[in-house]
Amino acid sequence: MKNLLYFSVLFLLISSCSVTKKPIFVKVDDVKIVAITSDTIRLKAAVFFENPNGVGGTISSDEIQIIANGAAIASVFVAEFKVPAKATFSVPLTAVIPTRKIFQKNKNGILGGLINSFLNKSIKVRFKGNLKYKVFGFSNTYPIDKVQEIKL
Numbered sequence: 001m002k003n004l005l006y007f008s009v010l011f012l013l014i015s016s017c018s019v020t021k022k023p024i025f026v027k028v029d030d031v032k033i034v035a036i037t038s039d040t041i042r043l044k045a046a047v048f049f050e051n052p053n054g055v056g057g058t059i060s061s062d063e064i065q066i067i068a069n070g071a072a073i074a075s076v077f078v079a080e081f082k083v084p085a086k087a088t089f090s091v092p093l094t095a096v097i098p099t100r101k102i103f104q105k106n107k108n109g110i111l112g113g114l115i116n117s118f119l120n121k122s123i124k125v126r127f128k129g130n131l132k133y134k135v136f137g138f139s140n141t142y143p144i145d146k147v148q149e150i151k152l
Contacts, residue, residue, distance in 0.1 A: 023051040023059075023083060023133055028146040031125070034094075041097045045076075046090040047131060047144065049083070056083040057135030059091055064129030064144055066095050073101040076127065083133065091131065122149045 026048040034042040043066070049059075061078035074097040081091045124147060131142045 021052050022138075022140040023049040023053070023057075025049055025142045026088075028093075028127060028144060030090075031127075031146070031148045031150060033150055039099055041099055043093075043095045043097065043125070043150070045093040045127065045146075047093060047142075048088070048090045050088045051083055051086060053135070054085055055135060056085045057133055057138075059083055059131055059133050061093075062130040062132050062141070064093065064127060064131070066097060067126040067128060068097075068101075068123055071101075073097055076129065078131070083135075093127070122151050124149050 028045060028047050031043065031045040034044045036042075059078075059081045061076060064076035064078065065072045066074045066076060074095045076093045076095045078091060078093055083089065126148075127144055127146045129144050131144060133140045133142065
């Protein structure tokens with residue numbers, strides 16, 4: 001009889017948790033330049049989620065690339081992020097872009113790229129890749145594809 005009672009309580013605890021629901025991807029936003037030096041541009045962005053689960057998990061990146069002027073110029077760094085239970089949260093994305101890669105991909109060369117970027121005072125940047133959510137053996141992938149024009 002005790003075993004049946006223990007099994008019933010354990011079954012109720014396990015079935016009441018909503019672990020199989022995946023966090024809801026909301027948006028990629030807050031893309032901005034953090035710092036510009038003569039050789040690098042540092043970008044920062046945030047990916048927003050809502051977690052309906054009573055338990056957390058982890059989110060990690062899967063080769064998110066930054067594409068500018070039609071070519072992949074950098075990879076985004078995402079530290080493994082602990083997902084809070086039943087909360088809205090954001091995952092920070094950071095990237096360091098070598099400025100020579102932005103300007104050399106232009107068909108007019110470095111000088112043409114410099115002149116074009118400074119005249120327009122902006123660069124179109126595309127974040128493309130996947131984020132992976134893991135919890136208790138369950139795994140989900142979120143595709144990221146965001147294009148934004150960044151003012152220099």
